[in-house]
Amino acid sequence: MADSKQLYQEVILDHNRxxxxxxxxxxxxxxxxxxxxxCGDHIHLSARVNGDVVEAVNFExxxxxxxxxxxxxxxxxxxxxxxxxxxxxxxxxRDMATGKLDPAGPHHLGRLTVFAGVRDLPTRxxxxxxxxxxxxxxxxxxxxxxxxxxxDPMHAxxxxx
Amino acid sequence: MNAxxxxxxxxxxxxxxxxxxxxxxxxxxxxxxxxxxxxxDNAASSQMPRPVxxxxxxxxxxxxxxxxxxxxxxxxxxxxxYEAARRTVRAFVNAKEDREIIxxxxxxDAINLVMQGYGRKFIAAGDEIIVTHLExxxxxxxxxxxxxxxxxxxxxAPINDRGELLLEEYRGLITARTKLVGVTHVSNALGTxxxxxxxxxxxxxxxxxxxxxGAQAAPHMKVDVQALDCDFYAFSGHKxxxxxxxxxxYGKAALLERMQxxxxxxxxxxxxxxxxxxxxxxxxxxxxxxxxxxxAITLGAAIDYLTAVGMDRIAAHETDLLDYATDxxxxxxxxxxxxxxxxxxxxxxxxxxxxxxxxxxxxLNDEGVAxxxxxxxxxxxxxxxxxxxxxxxxxxxYNTMAEVDALVAGIRKVQKLFG
Numbered sequence: 189m190a191d192s193k194q195l196y197q198e199v200i201l202d203h204n205r206x207x208x209x210x211x212x213x214x215x216x217x218x219x220x221x222x223x224x225x226x227c228g229d230h231i232h233l234s235a236r237v238n239g240d241v242v243e244a245v246n247f248e249x250x251x252x253x254x255x256x257x258x259x260x261x262x263x264x265x266x267x268x269x270x271x272x273x274x275x276x277x278x279x280x281x282r283d284m285a286t287g288k289l290d291p292a293g294p295h296h297l298g299r300l301t302v303f304a305g306v307r308d309l310p311t312r313x314x315x316x317x318x319x320x321x322x323x324x325x326x327x328x329x330x331x332x333x334x335x336x337x338x339x340d341p342m343h344a345x346x347x348x349x
Numbered sequence: 350m351n352a353x354x355x356x357x358x359x360x361x362x363x364x365x366x367x368x369x370x371x372x373x374x375x376x377x378x379x380x381x382x383x384x385x386x387x388x389x390d391n392a393a394s395s396q397m398p399r400p401v402x403x404x405x406x407x408x409x410x411x412x413x414x415x416x417x418x419x420x421x422x423x424x425x426x427x428x429x430x431y432e433a434a435r436r437t438v439r440a441f442v443n444a445k446e447d448r449e450i451i452x453x454x455x456x457x458d459a460i461n462l463v464m465q466g467y468g469r470k471f472i473a474a475g476d477e478i479i480v481t482h483l484e485x486x487x488x489x490x491x492x493x494x495x496x497x498x499x500x501x502x503x504x505x506a507p508i509n510d511r512g513e514l515l516l517e518e519y520r521g522l523i524t525a526r527t528k529l530v531g532v533t534h535v536s537n538a539l540g541t542x543x544x545x546x547x548x549x550x551x552x553x554x555x556x557x558x559x560x561x562x563g564a565q566a567a568p569h570m571k572v573d574v575q576a577l578d579c580d581f582y583a584f585s586g587h588k589x590x591x592x593x594x595x596x597x598x599y600g601k602a603a604l605l606e607r608m609q610x611x612x613x614x615x616x617x618x619x620x621x622x623x624x625x626x627x628x629x630x631x632x633x634x635x636x637x638x639x640x641x642x643x644x645a646i647t648l649g650a651a652i653d654y655l656t657a658v659g660m661d662r663i664a665a666h667e668t669d670l671l672d673y674a675t676d677x678x679x680x681x682x683x684x685x686x687x688x689x690x691x692x693x694x695x696x697x698x699x700x701x702x703x704x705x706x707x708x709x710x711x712x713l714n715d716e717g718v719a720x721x722x723x724x725x726x727x728x729x730x731x732x733x734x735x736x737x738x739x740x741x742x743x744x745x746x747y748n749t750m751a752e753v754d755a756l757v758a759g760i761r762k763v764q765k766l767f768g
Contacts, residue, residue, distance in 0.1 A: 192712060192714070192715055193715060195711075196708075201766065227707055228706075228738045252705030252706075253705060253708045253767065312707065
């Protein structure tokens, strides 16, 4: 198992200490809750979608550093994107975290490649993916989601609940 | 430090030669992330010393065949060794008879055996089962399943904020409808040692049998099932330097004889026809199919090893480790110990302010330190303390004070990284 020094690099620690877009979003049009009861990550996502554009996404909750940093970076990168682009990034992030997408190849994840190392820490993959799973849930009017059991990203396709 | 621990401490004159014992454990020489392994996850599973590994190898190289009633040499040898292991277990827990020792696949399997064999036969609608707030899921879920099936009620004996069982409240839960009590001897999440002898006595005043989950106790202290007077006692091989895949259910003979079988199949029968099948006597009634033969024999070797080290000396050294670790961790600002009972086994659960246990565990792993993080299959315990998870260091007799220092240094590194 790889060590975590690569994972806990400065940008992730920074987003953990000072998460961006923290709190409930006023005028939110879409909301979802993401919970991993097995590890205790619990986040609430609120988004404002105008037509086809994801104008803003906020989050809050209790979670480990990986989950919080992933959520924080997600809310900054998804802001202003179309729904289709946001959903594409959800898929690409999931694939990167599970080792199916090469961070050196073509993708739309930008600086999110800092999370590529999580593919070598199987027990932390769900922590990184939960915010993205929750965003997908919010955009598809699913109230509560998780990355456990049937929704385990290592087994289940991301479409649907 | 209470009186029992102080008495154990005085055993220090014959203290363990821990370094010499560590040399018996090949895996303790491993390097992890460029550091020597510091294995502090013993409550989850323990390591196996060379003599016990060798016993398993000897079984497979010169003694293995399926057991019971074959007339060839290897089968007779394997049978003899398997039954010798049963006698070893009997002596280890001071059971009255060999037939009161049933080999299972582990503690969870043993508890499910009691649920199916005793619970499904004797518990009916309106009956009550008492467990405690400290239980591992394996001593909760089978009873929930039984209560749902039968329309029985599950009652929970509460704990205080030190993680101690409230004995008076427990006593108040026992009624004329109580049919079983399930209690853990030692809490895997907090290390609390429960007053099981008193709890059993109180239950017996009402004619209620008691099942004790001894998974975290049997490896770390002397267990005497006759002195406890428990009706059932369950524990696992892999938590006491033995292999995975084998555990023990002790049960009083009179009780086991009245119970219905758990699994049906070979060896648990006397005769089979499609008209009628008659069951075997105990313990065979509860050992259907080919048992974990090599594993049981290896468990016997593990018991021999632990007995040679001395359960009292093991308890004394682990008490020293716990005291030192508790003192050191208490000195760390921003770290809170969860589970501060008067009587504790060598388990230290803690939370680091502002840092999730998973992050604590991941950073510690980089220093070669293995702890467990999460809810430890004891979600009700976590709910009581209103936390999702803890970081847990759990000690065995082969851990050292220097390893405690490594744990503490690792926690300091966590705080520095996330500060």
